Amino acid sequence: MSLPLTLRPGLAAAACALLLAGCAGFTADGGFGTAASAARERLGKDALWVRSDQDRAEVYQRTQALLAQPLDADSAVQIALLNNAGLQAAFAELGISEAEYVQATRLPNPGFSFSRTRQGDDLKIDRAISVGLMNLLVLPLAARIEQDRFSQTRLAVADTLLRHALETRKAFVNAVAAEQSARYAEQVKNAAETGALFARDLARAGNVSALDHAREQAFYADAASQLARARQQALAAREQLTRRLGLWGTGAQYRLPERLPDLPTTRPALADLEGYAIASRLDLQAGRLQLDSLARSLGLTRATRFVSVIDVAYLHNTETAKPRETGYGINIEIPLFDWGGARVARAEAVYMQAASRLAENAINARSEVRETYAGYQARYDIARHYRDEVVPLRKRIADESLLRYNGMLVSVFELLTDARDQVGAVNGYLDALREYWVAETELQGALGGRLPDAGAASSPASPTVPARAGASPSPASAAAAAGPASIAVPKGQ
Structure with missing residues (x-):
């Protein structure tokens, strides 16, 4: 607390030291430990907040190692936790929240006002140093509130990480199932084509009716349309998984298993x-x-x-041919209209x-x-x-x-x-x-x-x-x- 300069130097120094001791600093992990712990304990995976070139290099190396083999559900989740840009944006909320908490623990800056006026040969200089006393009084409680919000943000970010991992796992299941269905649809289509050709030959020889021939042709036509639909669904499911993984370029050419467990x-x-x-x-x-x-x-x-603004000021004024003026002033909000x-x-x-x-x-x-x-x-x-x-x-x-x-x-x-x-x-x-x-x-x-x-x-x-x-x-x-x-x-x- 900055008070009038008439305070003894030792008392003022002790008060400043006490206040500065309560100022919070930035943590080494930026609050990411809660999210990393959630990934490790609940998913068995590693999460990384990419904030340096070294982190980017580590992500690239681990991703390439995982992509060298066909993906399974666990490796897909791990790649998503390392590469998804939206998840990294969520991690940045930790930095924002921590900065707001640290800022809330900082002492408010004092204000300084200066005026210089002249009347004929008389010169008048007014100086004042002021500080918001109410801001100082509520500083511990305001810091506690921001600390709670920072803790809340850490849990919210960890929850976002878990939800993204689960959505990635669902996207993996859907992608593998869609490709498996597409391969089976292709087998069905090939078999239906064989049956349709066989029915055509029998119809030409007069051994089957036109109705049976038409039925086999209809089944083949339906199988062909089902194959086209299955291929489109497989492509869409794969792209949804790719977005969850956060991959692009050659990284998107990953291999999936042939079938679900x-x-x-x-x-x-x-x-x-x-x-x-x-x-x-x-x-x-x-x-x-x-x-x-x-x-x-x-x-x-x-x-x-009732009172949300109290300013305490130290005054130091000089005027030509007059003794120096020193003292203090108090500005207070009067709750006349707004209680x-x-x-x-x-x-x-x-x-x-x-x-x-x-x-x-x-x-x-x-x-x-x-x-x-x-x-x-x-x-x-x-x-x-x-x-x-x-x-x-x-x-x-x-x-x-x-x-x-x-x-x-x-x-x-x-x-x-x-x-x-x-x-x-x-x-x-x-x-x-x-x-x-x-x-x-x-x-x-x-x-x-x-x-x-x-x-x-x-x-x-x-x-x-x-x-x-x-x-x-x-x-x-x-x-x-x-x-x-x-x-x-x-x-x-």
């Missing part, structure tokens, strides 16, 4: 998923920190509602809005968990049904038809009809398998980035923001956990 033989037993999600999701943790910050901001608004009620009402409304949104997000999170888990279970059952029942039955029917065709008991067109039904069963299984892996990824997203370990549903290992010394309990610490809790506006800070 098989359906797992068993499903993990997941219990208490709602509680796990509430404790694990970073967006809810960020909402709690935002509520804490707004509560402190509300206390600051109430404390300064601060509107600012307090606005702060209270903002706080209640944030509390309601946090409760809404908690309710939505619980509902999302129930919905995605039900979809996860259903899609697993559907894919297993196709794998164990539908596809084997269709294959058995096709084999039996082939035996009867060899025994001249059925016609070739009955054989082709059964083959078409088998094609439909295989396509149904491919779609069901893709939907299962997408459903598993969506469930991971609803739970905060990963599936819980067995027996650990209620105690997730999640990155946390370091606790502040002397932090007081949150005014809504159970808001997200309890769902639509009744949250009262704090009456004093």
